[in-house]
Amino acid sequence: MERVAEVTVRLDIATGAKVTFGDKLEVSLDCCVCRRLWRTVYFVAGRRGARCTASRGAEQHDFPGRALSREASQDGPAATVRYRVAYRHEPFVDARDPALRRASREPDWARVGFEVVCPSCGQTKKGSTQSNLVRPWTCRCDCG
16 A cells, blocks of 8 residues: 655744755655564655665665655745655564554654755755754854
8 A cells, every 4th residue: 555644844044044955855664675663764855766774784675665745945034845755555563573563654753854054154054853853953053
């Protein structure tokens, strides 16, 4: 069964700063290929397919999903991006821990990368944010 997930991020930034959101989106999904719950799967806008980042030294592998869209906008101090992805979902028992259960089979975690150009000094700073960070979260340029 194919499912669609949407991840939206809004950043409040300094007046005059410019934000560029990355093409890569990482999402916690259950992988029906390696039959593991809570895998970090990454999608790249404009690229077909996705990758499951298997844990503990195991090789990454293809994941049955694809990026559908990435829409970014900036209106004054608010920068927003919305990613949409499609992926295959199949019920399974976790391969490593058959007793492991998950209340919801929906994504419960996501990470988005971005770059911010400081309006004062022009320095570019890379960062990322994820849904399970404690809020509010602040990132400042070295110039203050």
